[in-house]
Amino acid sequence: MTEREPRVIIIGAGVAGITTAHVLRERGFTDITVLEKGSDVGGVWYWNHYPGLRCDVPSQIYQFGFAPKADWRHAWASGPAIQRYHREVVERLGLTELIRLDTEVVEARWDERSRWTVTTAAGGVLGADFVICATGVLHHPFIPDIPGLADFTGPVVHTARWDDGLDTDGRRIAVIGTGSTGVQVVSALQPHAASVDHYVRSAQWILWAPMSLRQLPGVATVLARFPNLHRRLHRVMAFGGSAVLTDVTTRPSWRRRAVQAYARACLRIQVRDKDLRAKLQPDYQPLCKRQVISGSYYRAIGADNAALITDGIAEVTADGIRTADGAYRDADVIVLATGFHAHNYMRPLRLHGRDGISIDDAWAKGPRAYRMTAIPGFPNLFTVLGPNSPTGSISLQYTAELTATYIAQWLAKFRAGELSSVEVTDQATTRFNDDVATAMGPTVWNTGCNSWYLTEGGAVDLWPFDRATMKAMLSSPDPADFHLG
Numbered sequence: 001m002t003e004r005e006p007r008v009i010i011i012g013a014g015v016a017g018i019t020t021a022h023v024l025r026e027r028g029f030t031d032i033t034v035l036e037k038g039s040d041v042g043g044v045w046y047w048n049h050y051p052g053l054r055c056d057v058p059s060q061i062y063q064f065g066f067a068p069k070a071d072w073r074h075a076w077a078s079g080p081a082i083q084r085y086h087r088e089v090v091e092r093l094g095l096t097e098l099i100r101l102d103t104e105v106v107e108a109r110w111d112e113r114s115r116w117t118v119t120t121a122a123g124g125v126l127g128a129d130f131v132i133c134a135t136g137v138l139h140h141p142f143i144p145d146i147p148g149l150a151d152f153t154g155p156v157v158h159t160a161r162w163d164d165g166l167d168t169d170g171r172r173i174a175v176i177g178t179g180s181t182g183v184q185v186v187s188a189l190q191p192h193a194a195s196v197d198h199y200v201r202s203a204q205w206i207l208w209a210p211m212s213l214r215q216l217p218g219v220a221t222v223l224a225r226f227p228n229l230h231r232r233l234h235r236v237m238a239f240g241g242s243a244v245l246t247d248v249t250t251r252p253s254w255r256r257r258a259v260q261a262y263a264r265a266c267l268r269i270q271v272r273d274k275d276l277r278a279k280l281q282p283d284y285q286p287l288c289k290r291q292v293i294s295g296s297y298y299r300a301i302g303a304d305n306a307a308l309i310t311d312g313i314a315e316v317t318a319d320g321i322r323t324a325d326g327a328y329r330d331a332d333v334i335v336l337a338t339g340f341h342a343h344n345y346m347r348p349l350r351l352h353g354r355d356g357i358s359i360d361d362a363w364a365k366g367p368r369a370y371r372m373t374a375i376p377g378f379p380n381l382f383t384v385l386g387p388n389s390p391t392g393s394i395s396l397q398y399t400a401e402l403t404a405t406y407i408a409q410w411l412a413k414f415r416a417g418e419l420s421s422v423e424v425t426d427q428a429t430t431r432f433n434d435d436v437a438t439a440m441g442p443t444v445w446n447t448g449c450n451s452w453y454l455t456e457g458g459a460v461d462l463w464p465f466d467r468a469t470m471k472a473m474l475s476s477p478d479p480a481d482f483h484l485g
Contacts (some may be wrong), residue, residue, distance in 0.1 A: 005235055006414045009118050009128040010034045011105050011346065014043015015064075016134035016384040018086060021095050022066060023404035025243075029411060033126065034095075035106035035118070041090050042332040043136050045083040050335075052188025053079030056180060057395075058447045061237050064089060064397050068230050069119040070223035074212045098354050107350040110379060112484065115420045129414065132347040132407060134400075139349070144176070148316040158336040159185055166319055169196050172330055174321055176313070177337035178204045179290065179452075183297045184369045185337055185353065190300040198301060199309045199321070202450070205263040205286040208270065211295045238395050239467065245393035245468045249287060250443045260286040270298040280309050288449035289394070342452040343367050343461055347388060353378035354423065366455030370481065371473050372463070373403055374424035379485070382407045388436060390453070391463040392445070394470060399463075406474040413477075413485045421485035428481035439464035 008029060010017050013036035038046045042359060055062050062082070067089045073081060086120045090096055104121040108131050111117060116128045141160040149156065153172050157163050159181045173259050175182055178200040192198045193408040204341035223230040252406065263286035271277040280301070301308050311323040345367060345423045351359040359376045362368070369375050369389035374382055384403045413419050440446050445453055455461050463470065 003415055004008075005029070005031050006129045006411050007127065008130045008411065009116070009126060010132045011108075012036060012043060012134040012136060012455035013038070013041040013090075013099050013101075014086075014134065014136050015170055016044070016136060016403075017041075017043070018090060018095065019064065019217075019397065019400040019403040020100050020132055020134050020407070022093055022383050023401060024408055024411070025095070025098075025247075027408045027412070029408070029415075032098050033128075034099040035103045035105050035120065036099055036101050036122075036125075038120040039102055040083070040087060041099065041101075042083040042086040044138055045079055045086060047139060048160050048162070049079055049164065050159040050181070050185050051168070052184035054184060054458045055079070055082055055292065056211075056291075058237075059215065061241060062148045062233065062397070063234070065231070065234060065238070065401060067093065068223075068227075068234050070230055072215050075210070075215050076211045080372045088275060097206055098106070098400060105349055107352075108381075109350075109352045110354060110381070112159050114379070116380065130382070130411060132378045132382050132384060133349075133386065135346045135349075136227070136385060137342060137345065137390060138340040140344045140378040141336075142339050142341055143336065144338050145315055146176075146316055150329075152316050152334055153318045154332050154334065156334045156336065157215065158338070166333070168193060168333055171332040173197070173329040173335060174199060174329070175335045175337055178202070178292075179337065179339060179340065180292050180294075181284050181339070182337035183292050183294050185335055186306070187294060187296040187300045189335075190303055190306050194332075196300075196306045196365050197309055197321070197331070198306065199313060199323075201310075201312070202280040203310070204289065204292045206266060206294050206339075207259075207263055207370050207409060208266045208298075209293045209295055211293065240396060242398075242467045249392050250439070250464055250466070251443065252442060252444075254289065256444060267298070271302060273302060276302060276308060280484050282449075283447035285444060285447045287444040288447050289451040290453070323349070331412075339452055343387075343455050351378070351381075353381065366457040366459055367461060368429060368433055370429040372399070373406060373474070374429075374482075376424055376429050379421040379423035379483075382410070387461060388463050394463065394467050398467075399470065402471060402474045406477065409477050419484045421483075423483045423485075425481055425483060428464055433459075436464055 008022050013034050017034055040046050055077050059077040060251050062071050107119040109117050116131045118126045141158045168189050171195045172195045174197045175186050176199045186198050215393045247253050247261055311325045314322045314324045322328045355375050369387040372386045384400050410422055440460050443464050453460050
């Protein structure tokens with residue numbers, strides 16, 4: 001085989017897509033196109049801009065290792081600040097020319113010529129040797145099937161598609177759904193609303209943290225003046241935090257018991273009303289679901305103009321909501337904080353691999369991949385932040401960079417003429433998923449709650465290993481686990 005430059009299409013320009021584009025270009029690859037369906041970069045931080053949106057990871061950890069930011073305004077950054085940071089990184093690193101905005105991919109098909117044909121919603125057709133799906137996890141809003149929802153005469157808005165022109169001041173607001181989004185939007189809307197009714201099916205454990213705290217004075221100046229110190233500090237914070245969180249989530253250690261005790265204390269100390277506290281008390285272990293962090297929710301839901309409603313919703317009418325106990329509450333605005341189709345990944349993209357197999361058929365029992373990166377039946381296709389990539393303990397930016405570096409090694413083999421196609425074996429994928437299932441046993445996510453981490457087949461779609469294991473698995477490709485053509 002002769003040397004040739006691989007044509008690479010990256011789908012998505014969020015954390016995963018930006019990281020992948022940067023890593024590939026740093027390794028000398030030149031034929032890179034990033035297709036992004038949104039009108040700007042940032043992924044989840046572009047699509048989500050609801051009131052109160054804030055990252056639950058400290059700002060100095062939630063950033064690219066190759067592009068640290070010294071001058072965060074807050075210790076926990078707001079959504080708009082993070083989106084601006086992504087735009088600044090793309091511009092500073094010169095990635096803008098690689099990215100096509102407002103370009104949604106609707107189909108990708110592998111053919112007998114060992115190449116991918118990618119079709120966009122506008123009818124454009126592009127050819128590629130490799131497709132890298134950097135589409136993220138939480139980006140397709142879940143709209144609940146509630147009787148009468150379509151008949152409501154006021155605004156109905158999902159938090160992931162917020163209408164910035166929506167006026168909520170002085171309105172009667174019904175928020176449906178809990179988790180971080182529900183907690184944040186209730187906290188933000190309650191002070192200026194006529195009333196806020198928060199409808200929840202199951203309570204959430206909430207860890208208190210000073211989420212609105214500004215970054216300490218002088219930190220930005222010092223970090224900007226000493227960039228090497230900044231990078232070193234970022235690595236230490238990310239590595240140290242990962243080690244502690246891995247111990248907390250994957251093993252029933254004293255650290256886990258300490259964090260769980262703190263969660264229970266937060267509820268007991270902050271909510272003095274016994275009836276409200278009982279309604280806010282979950283029936284599962286703290287940390288089993290994606291942990292919610294807030295410095296204001298318990299205060300907001302305990303306010304005179306707020307109510308926590310745990311009875312199921314029977315129906316929505318033209319101007320309110322009736323619950324299963326027969327109670328009826330008026331509403332002017334309905335906010336859906338109901339999350340996402342968490343295991344869609346690149347879907348609803350019509351993805352067809354070898355012999356025409358579709359991703360829906362391949363994943364009929366839930367998402368399944370090899371080391372977060374490759375899917376049997378889909379040659380020359382890789383995923384960044386794919387199945388099992390959510391961790392709860394390891395930075396997504398670190399995971400994305402490690403994965404992109406791994407993929408770059410396969411592209412280098414293609415460029416050197418060592419292969420024309422690469423497809424992970426079903427046996428290697430099964431072995432990895434069996435190892436995941438075994439490792440998931442002692443994790444806190446496997447202690448009996450119903451969370452969005454669970455796939456259709458009941459598996460926990462998370463990374464149950466530590467950072468060192470991830471690095472070892474993605475340090476270099478193992479040809480024995482792949483079919484090479």
